[in-house]
Amino acid sequence: MTFQENLIRARSHIVFLAALGVGLGLVLWLEGMGEQPMATVMIPDPTTRLEAVDPLPLAIVGESSERDLEHARIAWTYFENNVDEGTGLVNSANAYPSTTMWETGSYIVAILSAERLQLIDGEEAEARIGKVIDSLGKLRLFDGKLPNKAYHTRTLELVDYTNKPSETGLGWSALDVARIVAAMGLVERNHPGLAPEVEALLAGWDLDSMIVDGELMGTNIVAGEIRHNQEGRVGYEQYAAKGMMLFGYDAYRAYEVKENLMVRDVEGIPVPVDTRLHRGTLPAFTVSEPYLFDGLEFGFDARSSRFATAVYEAQEARYHETGTLTAVSESHLSEAPYFAYATIWGGGAPWSVLSFKGERMDSRRTIATKAAFGWNALFGTEYTDELIDALEIAADPEQGWAEGIYEATGELNSSVTANTNAVVLAALAFRASGPLIRSVR
Template sequence: MSFKENLVRGRSQLIFIAGLLSASVVILAVDDVSESLRAAPAGTPSAQAPAVMAKADSVSEKIAAIEPMKLAALRPLTEKEMTQAKIAWRYFQNNTDKNTLLVNAANNYPSTTIWDTGSYLIGLISAYRLGIIEDVEFHGRLNGALVSLDTMELFEGRLPNKAYDVRTLKMSTYANKPDPRGLGWSALDVAHFLVPMSYIMRNYPEHAKDVRKLLTKWDLAALVQEGDMFGTAVRDDKTVFRQEGRVGYEQYGAKAMMLFGLDAVDAAKAERNLTFQMVGDVAVPVDDRKLGNGSASFATSEPYVLDGLDFGFDSTSLRLASNVYRAQEQRYRDTGQFTAVSEGHISVKPYFTYSTVWGGGDPWAVMRLDGSRMDELRSISTKAAFGWDALFGTDYTKALVASLDDLADPEKGWMEGRFEADGSPNGSLSCNTNAIILASLAYKQFGPLMRHQMGS
């Protein structure tokens, strides 16, 4: 066998080691970036940035031309913020199955995904760090969830299915009907779940063995191929693989996978598939690839908010996030309409949409993954508002969060948002939104989740 062939064969082993090392470097590096920018002088975005970007020849130069936002200073929560966090925790008190100790993805709807389970665990960790729950409840919930996860069915015996019945742990359709064949797995969903798994292993050693036992059963290596993330779907009863992730989501997922030594190094590079679309006078980062249905990719708040809350920004993700945020603040300044867009549940059909800064070829599009448009359902996202406020803490984000005060139900949790068209509440309640609110409030006091993992 030639030297070259040996190198190719050894790629996965070399990448496993390199991934572990680079993951540690990434976390330490984003910590340095975060702290230096917290200490940076306050200021408004440079008005020259769009002109500088227009002159830049390469994508890397365009990214470098974006002035990074200053990060909010860390501080203890106010009494009002602690109340906000307790209201978010109420969702989980109401929606935990008493037998499996897993949580409904939406209020009173006994279905979940591995993404939502990851969100629940981050919410649980956040509630514990904030002192909302005590040791007994935290460790009891965590132990019960890990035991249940260890016993649930896997798609083709390899990785978690895209949906489960919370009560039975059986694979289901998105309509929560039993589905013995399964829908396939989502690489991005699993990646999000790996974030709390990594945190738990490093901070709660009494649960580390259960995490290792669980993940040993999962074929994590199947999530990546030649540096890219791949999920599966079932078509004509056959399992088909397809690349997952677009700019923002892809880099967030890659960071999570690299924590476990997976070869997601290429997926971590936003520059590979990055273009910019002008929304007003802000250059918004958008993936230059199409979605699976052939429609244009989109940019929205969630992956950037999660990247900042969970990992802390690196120099590239901070610049990209800064312009995704700036476009939303600028829309408010231009129109007087509070703007915070993200994916999420809505209280009317089709019940889940992607509200974007740019999508489907237009600014402020509201769409589904099949490319269909429903801009009349644009809403102000509660989780995006809390996330941006935790990360940047501007006068605008403070006013934005305050404008949503009436969406807090002390008996149920935080609603998803408010419809722009008539100002009525988007009354859906979800695991993901209430988890992000908890994570955002924990960030205000402690900083990025994974920085704490490194011993700070």
């Protein structure tokens, strides 16, 4: 038998030995070619870049100036004008008799803030909150479990997004429900005498059905069937999780960020962005709003203070780079399509402005009143002072604060809403006494 024939007969052994040698060489290389060999194969943790962000100090002033109080009185005018006398619920936009659990939570925040600013006394605050709780207890729930996505403020009927009665409803929003639950936590902290009413209300809702394996689950109607879907993206998801945790619900996966976080550089600042799609069609976006709510209502934790600082600093950096005042968030618009997400990052690009359907509409970027007041209360920089000065034209003593100023034209975005005026009040209350979760009694 020739040497060549022997090689052929032994080829399987040779292949095995060669593979063994390659494997051994790889192990020796990983162990011996450096002190940190696994760094070349591990997936980097995106939170590490944000951990390097130096959180800005909070700017709690400890008192209210006369200017602050005048600004607060203008914001409170919105609620004096838009609360239904019969039900005690507030219109989501001026003179539009529809609301969601999100806007109802904003109204609760507005009441507590107005009380701290001494625009109303404790007795009036409790009466207003009690009326809201009473009406919430009368709502017909979607699928008999949780509040529908929208209700008529006068009749308490389930409605669609055009405010027309809907027999079945639209489903429930886990984020909206978490917002009203968070507001009820603030009520218990500031008005413990209302705790029995709060507990009775929440006991009548099937809150367990919207948390599955630590995640927040909403519902939609698709082809006549109820579909469950995970809700929340980085920022909103963690804020909502905190609200549920106030009442002992285990929203641990909603509060965590590592699985769904990426970092994008915007004006040289590392900004937190969600890796998941928004409404299944476009990359998720980053806006100011959830970080404002978190700081003003709960007070930041170590992580959210860094994230909020990055989100704010990217906006200030854009101003220094372009000379254009920047304070962006989601906002109602005074013209079609009447709502837009003005992002720090969204739809795959920085500073994109997106419609509900994901269409770009950058000409409608708004210097948002609520973002300006919120950032000014939280961080109180020279830049935020400049924002407040520029937005004085959005103040209407007869109606409340408008949404802001259209960046492209300098014209007023004249839509007037519950959310914006609630954030103004919460911001001014924060300047005086810190986050709403902190009892000042």
